Amino acid sequence: MKFKNKLISGRFKKRYKRFFVDVKINSQVITAHCPNTGSMFGLLKESNKVWLSKSNNPNRKLKYTLEIIEDNKSKVGVNTHLTNKIVLHALQNNLIKDFNGVLEIKPEVKFGPNTRFDFLLKDKKTKTFLEVKNVTLSRKKDIAEFPDAVTTRGLKHITELLKASKKGYKIFILYLIQRDDCKSFRIAKDIDPDYANALVKAVKKKLNILCYDCKFSSKGIKLNNKIKLIK
Secondary structure (H helix, E strand, O other): OEOOOOOEEEEEEEEEOOOEEEEEEOOEEEEEEOOOOOOOOOOOOOOOEEEEEEOOOOOOOOOEEEEEEEEOOEEEEOOHHHHHHHHHHHHHOOOOHHHOOOOEEEEEEEEOOOEEEEEEEEOOOOEEEEEEEEEOEEEEOOEEEEOOOOOHHHHHHHHHHHHHHHOOOEEEEEEEEOEOOOOEEEEOOOOOHHHHHHHHHHHOOOEEEEEEEEEEOOOEEEEEEEOEEOO
16 A cells, blocks of 8 residues: 655644644644544654655645554554555455455445445355454554454444354454554453453354554555464
């Protein structure tokens, strides 16, 4: 996934009203859009280095968008609007071995009256629903965690994936770790025990779990290595 424009670096000041962040660029403080509804636990430290993109749209109120925060000298992608684009690029370029035989990729597919899954994948024999979760949290060195807050939406997706399984679909959740400093991944049971318990039960009912980290460059973000799941 490539950035449209070269990123601009600055220093984080504060986040407010959920979707706004103040960033200091040289001697100027600007307000940027924060494209992440999560808590971003542990990342919002004043003076942390950040990278922003600038929109070319003259009608856009906030010209800048927060893309990356540096945490303990490691880059963390916080723009959740890019998550599915990173995974789509990986699917199209056969970077996920579990889906190398996929012949058709459909994003944002409706299932039931109130649910959309991130991807429907088809090969000659099977149909697969793939739901993607963005991961930024790391409270212990080398370990990524999800979620960073209670996730009723995530719980709903587990329930709906199990319904899809009963209808003959293969089901996957891919945890995309938008960090480059973690060697393993685990569910943050203390933050959302209901989600953790539901996931354990769902795995016993044929839910497949994938975990990948990301590689950052000045040009973009790319799915990188498969990460070990700690149960």
